[in-house]
Amino acid sequence: MHERRIRFRSIWVVFAAVSFAFVVGVRAEEPIKPLLEEIEVNTKKLMLGRMLFHDPRLSKNNTTSCHSCHNLGSGGDDGRETFIGIGGEPGDINTPTVFNSDFNFKQFWDGRANTVEDLINTHVQSPTYLGSSWPGIVSKLYQHESYPSRFKAIYPDGIHHKNIRNALGEFIRSLTTPNSRFDQYLEGDDTALSTLEKRGYALFKSYGCVSCHQGVNVGGSMFRVFGAVNDYFKNRGNITDADLGRYNVTRKAADRHVFKVPSLRMAALTQPYLHDGSATTLRDAVDVMFEFQLGREAPDEDKEEIVLFIKALLGESTDLSP
């Protein structure tokens, strides 16, 4: 996980490339694509963004940073069923990983933000997340010993809310997990996956999981109703606002219980699962998918092989954090 750190150099950074694999031997016909290993990053912005990511000054009461819920050392999430808000109260939805965010077509479970910068804007100002305001943050950062000069060195207008989002966005875009064993397999290395993992991938496709979990992020490319075949919410005592999903954004009846299909790339590290955090293990999540999304039964070994495939999606973290 650390090797990548030494690749950062000078102002502009290019992650070591295996993009030649697109020319030689890549399985171009597959519904899942490898993560790009080449990302251009402005390291000055990235290091400033990293500092902001870990800074609780972004929260109203100086208690909570982005990193509080998106722990980069443990998969980019918080390991909880639902997040803990700035007041210490439990939130209403499971924290997705921050890794590979920029590869999602929209942000949040309900897709309410289009870009990483929008996502930051919403987090900062939401009363349940950071409960803050941009003028309040700008004012706090101007009192800091090094933020004023760091911002000025990059942005002529210094500490400005759009510059905060820009630097944070640069850092978040840099958080990717390339070179998973599955990606190595996609790029032509047949030995990168075990026989059981290959079986798992074949089953992932043949059972139809791949119809939603596809593309570069193995998810994150479409909305789907949760409970496509059987009603997931039927036997639930109460339906929360969070359970309504995309409906909260569009107010269309057809969007009730519609969610962005989550990426599976970090699933090996980001239990519990589902928007409500109700699936404790990957196997539990697979069970729920078979029951409510596919409406099918499957032998235990098939589901276990699918879990082995999903775990092989875990790549190398590009996080620079200690």
Next chain:
Amino acid sequence: MHERRIRFRSIWVVFAAVSFAFVVGVRAEEPIKPLLEEIEVNTKKLMLGRMLFHDPRLSKNNTTSCHSCHNLGSGGDDGRETFIGIGGEPGDINTPTVFNSDFNFKQFWDGRANTVEDLINTHVQSPTYLGSSWPGIVSKLYQHESYPSRFKAIYPDGIHHKNIRNALGEFIRSLTTPNSRFDQYLEGDDTALSTLEKRGYALFKSYGCVSCHQGVNVGGSMFRVFGAVNDYFKNRGNITDADLGRYNVTRKAADRHVFKVPSLRMAALTQPYLHDGSATTLRDAVDVMFEFQLGREAPDEDKEEIVLFIKALLGESTDLSP
């Protein structure tokens, strides 16, 4: 891994017991037995032993502690093919995990020590390990700000080499990994293992792995010649002293290439494998075992299921280290 810490209390400690499982539902007929969860530990000795375990004063040049090679945060070994000696030179043999040492019938790959205290004695004085002497260590510890009073509080004769071994031994005996999912299964919980892991265990028995890797430590209970069916050393360029195994202790021809069968309980965390560290992954090690110990072929999926079973042997660490 941390939950167990809070169970330490007062002078005498009893790890939370599931020993009643021996009465209800335990699979008593199985060739592998669960690790004991009840261990009596004198916490004063244990905390002193823990301090000594991490203290480089035990090495001749103050560079190396027990923890240098037996890293408790990463499986109790060093993750290298062979250990690094006090002079920085590569050693001749792979470092076994320190966890569950006391459950081995003898210590070291060649069984040259009978008890944990003997093992400490050998490590301290061996030129390639700590290169130290007991008088030298005792003298250094007497100059320490707290060792003299700590020893005196436990041992009437203060800092004495046998007391150093006693305290270190107490700590090392406390380093166990109970409550693995496999142990839970042995104790009657059928849901603790997946279908593939159960298959792996059945294959582990039917292929004959269990004829050597058996008992409470899934190994550590007998010597066996490495290359029982095919000659492992035939195509090796040079045979090292370490390759001679038990022969180094007995000087009997029949003990050439004879080694203590290693425990598999920590195998999930202690790559690389084998006495020479030549097997990079668990799958590599299983391949070697099939070729040289069993002389059999097996389908990939059988070997992969055996690996899944071995990984399910990983228990909860009782280490108190931060």
